[in-house]
Amino acid sequence: MFINYEHENHVYNVTVERREKYFFITYDNSEYRVEAEEIKPGHLKIKLGDRILKSVITEGEKEKYVFVEGDVFYVKNVELTGTKKTKKKEEESLNSPISGKVVKVEVKIGEKVKKGDVLMVIEAMKMEYLIRAPNNGKITKINFNENDQIEIGQTTVEMKKS
Amino acid sequence: MLTKVLVANRGEIAVRIMRACQEMGIKTVAVYSEVDKEAPHVQIADESIDLGDPTPIASYLNIPKIIESAQKIGADAIHPGYGFLAENPDFAKSCEDVGIKFIGPKPKIISLMGDKIAAKKTMNKAGIPVIPGYSGEKQDIPSLAKEGKKIGFPLLVKAAAGGGGKGMRIVHSEDILEESIEGSKRESKSAFGDDTVFLEKYLEKPRHIEFQILGDEHGNIIHLFERECSIQRRHQKIIEESPSPVMNEKLRKKMGEAAVKAAEAVGYNNAGTVEFMVDGDLNFYFMEMNTRLQVEHPVTELTTGIDLAKWQLKIAGGKELSIKQNELAQRGHAIECRIYAEDPSNGFLPSIGTLKKVEPPRGPNVRDDSGIYTGMKITPYYDPMLSKLIVNAENRDECIDKIIWALSRYVILGVTTNIPFLIKVLDHNEFRKGNITTHFIDNYFKDWISSKKSLPVEAIIALSVYDSMHSRTEEIVRYKESDPHSPWKHVGRWRMGAEV
Numbered sequence A: 001m002f003i004n005y006e007h008e009n010h011v012y013n014v015t016v017e018r019r020e021k022y023f024f025i026t027y028d029n030s031e032y033r034v035e036a037e038e039i040k041p042g043h044l045k046i047k048l049g050d051r052i053l054k055s056v057i058t059e060g061e062k063e064k065y066v067f068v069e070g071d072v073f074y075v076k077n078v079e080l081t082g083t084k085k086t087k088k089k090e091e092e093s094l095n096s097p098i099s100g101k102v103v104k105v106e107v108k109i110g111e112k113v114k115k116g117d118v119l120m121v122i123e124a125m126k127m128e129y130l131i132r133a134p135n136n137g138k139i140t141k142i143n144f145n146e147n148d149q150i151e152i153g154q155t156t157v158e159m160k161k162s
Numbered sequence B: 001m002l003t004k005v006l007v008a009n010r011g012e013i014a015v016r017i018m019r020a021c022q023e024m025g026i027k028t029v030a031v032y033s034e035v036d037k038e039a040p041h042v043q044i045a046d047e048s049i050d051l052g053d054p055t056p057i058a059s060y061l062n063i064p065k066i067i068e069s070a071q072k073i074g075a076d077a078i079h080p081g082y083g084f085l086a087e088n089p090d091f092a093k094s095c096e097d098v099g100i101k102f103i104g105p106k107p108k109i110i111s112l113m114g115d116k117i118a119a120k121k122t123m124n125k126a127g128i129p130v131i132p133g134y135s136g137e138k139q140d141i142p143s144l145a146k147e148g149k150k151i152g153f154p155l156l157v158k159a160a161a162g163g164g165g166k167g168m169r170i171v172h173s174e175d176i177l178e179e180s181i182e183g184s185k186r187e188s189k190s191a192f193g194d195d196t197v198f199l200e201k202y203l204e205k206p207r208h209i210e211f212q213i214l215g216d217e218h219g220n221i222i223h224l225f226e227r228e229c230s231i232q233r234r235h236q237k238i239i240e241e242s243p244s245p246v247m248n249e250k251l252r253k254k255m256g257e258a259a260v261k262a263a264e265a266v267g268y269n270n271a272g273t274v275e276f277m278v279d280g281d282l283n284f285y286f287m288e289m290n291t292r293l294q295v296e297h298p299v300t301e302l303t304t305g306i307d308l309a310k311w312q313l314k315i316a317g318g319k320e321l322s323i324k325q326n327e328l329a330q331r332g333h334a335i336e337c338r339i340y341a342e343d344p345s346n347g348f349l350p351s352i353g354t355l356k357k358v359e360p361p362r363g364p365n366v367r368d369d370s371g372i373y374t375g376m377k378i379t380p381y382y383d384p385m386l387s388k389l390i391v392n393a394e395n396r397d398e399c400i401d402k403i404i405w406a407l408s409r410y411v412i413l414g415v416t417t418n419i420p421f422l423i424k425v426l427d428h429n430e431f432r433k434g435n436i437t438t439h440f441i442d443n444y445f446k447d448w449i450s451s452k453k454s455l456p457v458e459a460i461i462a463l464s465v466y467d468s469m470h471s472r473t474e475e476i477v478r479y480k481e482s483d484p485h486s487p488w489k490h491v492g493r494w495r496m497g498a499e500v
Helices: B010-021 B041-046 B064-074 B089-097 B107-114 B115-126 B143-153 B176-194 B247-266 B297-304 B308-316 B396-407 B419-426 B429-433 B438-446 B458-468
Strands: A002-007 A011-017 A022-027 A030-040 A043-048 A053-058 A061-069 A071-078 A100-105 A120-125 A127-132 A137-142 A156-160 B004-007 B028-032 B048-052 B078-080 B155-159 B168-169 B197-201 B207-213 B222-233 B238-243 B272-278 B285-291 B331-339 B358-360 B366-370 B383-393 B411-412
Touching: A002 A137, A002 B411, A002 B458, A011 B458, A022 B458, A030 B458, A043 B297, A043 B458, A053 B358, A053 B411, A053 B458, A061 B366, A061 B411, A071 B458, A100 B176, A120 A156, A127 B411, B004 B010, B004 B064, B010 B028, B010 B041, B010 B308, B010 B366, B010 B383, B028 B041, B041 B429, B064 B078, B064 B089, B078 B308, B078 B366, B078 B383, B089 B107, B107 B115, B107 B285, B115 B168, B115 B247, B115 B285, B143 B155, B143 B176, B143 B197, B155 B176, B176 B197, B176 B285, B207 B247, B207 B285, B207 B308, B222 B247, B222 B297, B222 B438, B238 B297, B238 B419, B247 B272, B247 B285, B297 B331, B297 B366, B297 B383, B331 B396, B331 B419, B383 B396, B396 B419
Parallel strands: B004 B028, B004 B078, B028 B048
Antiparallel strands: A002 A011, A002 A071, A011 A022, A022 A030, A030 A043, A043 A053, A053 A061, A061 A071, A100 A120, A120 A127, A137 A156, B155 B168, B155 B197, B207 B222, B207 B272, B222 B238, B238 B331, B272 B285, B331 B383, B358 B411, B366 B383
16 A cells, blocks of 8 residues: 655655565565564554564544654655645744743834744743744734733734845 | 651652651651642641632731641641742741741851852852852942943853842843843842843853752761752753763862862751753853752652751751762762643643543652642642652663653643653754753753644544543444354444433
């Protein structure tokens, strides 16, 4: 079967075939022959040459989480329809990453900012989070004042790219 | 003896304290906000009280509501845990006023130690070394600048009411002194409503080493040796250990005595921590005293065999300290790592979501103090700490290997955690050598991003095997094998478990 995994805006094309006790996996012009068993739901023990890989996989609604050797990866199975392009959402970084309190507004309306400039400081549970300009531009709107409560995902300031 | 304890906290520390209560036959009461209805601390408590709104100020910080709950349910004591109300003298006083035992030091000690300038003055008077500095009344810029020049450079300007690095400035030379003082004052005014600052000598190669103390209500005070807490990110400890790799017997004795003297100077009762800064030449200076059970208390428990949470309860119940200083010894080495729901590759932003799978590592001398379970939602309302993993071993080298082993088997799926970052820090050559300072993370991991940005082949193999095993529409491929007459060849597509 053919599977496409999407991870961090990159798509990996994989072929897997099961023949008797072996799985043959083809990826990036290499073929891997492994033996594998699911020792309990989601827990795999995979024999790859003389290596034993242990992995834990769990499924979310659309995504899969794979734990392998201390690292966790978040992937999606995708259908490839033509050329898939994943677009990067630039605007997102102007949204608050967390619910908290605005402790500082560093810019004024009309102010020109450079990429990376701190626009707003938000505090939640003892930690401060900085909202930085994703690109050069001019501030067009400031949605929150100091000491305002801000919720996760709300837009902190709006700016026009220059 | 206490009979029923309300724990005014959540997460792992509430669980930790309730377990100690249960071992001792004390009944437990949990309080919770509506998002924590199914949290572990609520599940293990004998009784629980809904505090409603998840905003801390309306729930876990709501003094009248918590006191009223304790009275209504008949609790004779309240344990504040750490954070939230643990170091709030008004809360301790409110408990006292209604005849409920506050499990911690007396309110006046909490308020004295909460004022960093007053705390330093008290300790200086008691003969405990403090960092040379100025914490006087004169707060105008010229006077402060004059005092700053007397202390010399590098110099640290700190907010008196501060914490977490706010209002802090390091001044390396005289020409930017006044400007830095002004900046610090402005920042602390906006953050704390108070622009009082103090100045102190900035230490080179500073380490954060603290001593655990226990004091009963009969005047006995002991220390339980040190914890090395230099590995910090933005002034938050992330890895703690005991003993400190830099400690020697002579220094330990001197610092331990100073810690006990510091506690005696204020008539300390219950568990507390005396924090010191230690410079490159092993001079030590009193920094502050924490009037609570610390997050990192397990490393002391694992190296001394003393159960600090239980002792807090015994002391609050009026029991005399039966352990004597000369009976205590450190054994082996212990390391704790704080596991946070945050993304190290993305500015350590908190990661919010549902925990799809949680499986802590198990093994000899591996302790997991956690407040999480599979299916739990991580909300933005509270501290993103998921768990503390603590291990102990014969010596530091083995302890490092063991905690790396345990971390790399700690399965937390659904949110991003700092586990890969912790492993990299622990495995760093300078960490292994014990060459650590409070600047360690800034020096070696400033703009760290995970090297595993792309999917490794191991993950691809695991995923494809999993999908192949779980695929319901997989074509049988055996007919491709050598036998051209195989019946499989003529079966076509079929599926397992299809409805008939």
